Amino acid sequence: MLLLLTACGPGQAPVAAPSLSSAAPRSGNDKDLILATTTSTQDSGLLDVLIPLFEQQTGYSVKTVAVGTGAALALGGRGEADVVLVHAPASEVQWMQQGNGTERLLVMHNDFVVVGTESDPAHIKADGSAVDAMKKIAAENASFVSRGDNSGTQQLELALWQKASVDPKGQSWYIESGTGMGQTLIIADQKKAYTITDRATWLAYTDKIQLPIMVERDPVLLNIYHVMPVNAARFPNVKINAAGGKAFAEFMVAEGTQRVIGDFGKDNYGQALFVPDAGKSDSDAGL
Secondary structure, eight states, X not given: OOEEEEOOOOOOOOOOOOSOOOOOOOOOOTTEEEEEEEXXXXXXXXXXXXXXXXXXXXXXXXXXXXXXXXXXXXXXXXXXXXXXXXXXXXXXXXXXXXXXXXXXXXXXXXXXXXXXXXXXXXXXXXXXXXXXXXHHHHHTTOOEEEOOSOOHHHHHHHHHHHHTTOOOTTOTTEEEOOSOXXXXXXXXXXXXXXXXXXXXXXXXXXXXXXXXXXXXXXXXXXXXXXXXXXXXXGOTTSOOOHHHHXXXXXHHHSHHHHHHHHHTTHHHHSSOSOEEOTXXXXXXXXX
């Protein structure tokens, strides 16, 4: 059985529990596993490939809660998940320092891109600097849609605004969707606005939106994913599936899984949506 719960919805934002994070009920079955992860891994279609493969190989039944990274970390930090797969390195380090996880394993990366309407009112197309692009968007009062959900994507976005010395909160042109990545792209398309998205979700949604890439390949737009089993010792009164969490983490970094990750997207998009990174150090991956 696979239960998918989606909810609304690398910077320095603290790990916080957003008000809208949906916990999956625990069954008490040792073969049931709760994965808290990001909407980008779901919206890109990657989990639709990996979860059945993991279930087939191990006999576990995965309940996936796809939310923003902040909400996913909050679920793990309350013992409401067995393992988390997220993409906000600074918040992940803080989460681990709080004793919430047993290990933090590098899985893969892709990158963020700034997308927007073809008319490009802020004239940022092909700008090599994401920070400069954000400055231009603010100076032009051009519509920008933020996820507004403390996700890894929004944490990256807020870090860029900070580097640009811009506070977008409360500005008429700044819209917070409170939704996942796919829905945020649709809203930005409807409003002919700019937004920041991971490349994988953008590729998966190209048949639904008309938002070409404006800014890409800036090193600050690197998007790195880690998997972290929840520390059962921190939750003595909760039946954390520690064995299942460890099994999922090991599966994500296994050679066969890494090959699947590296090939994912090539058939449909002519390019891989993620780059496998297991076995590398964070510095090797660009952190």
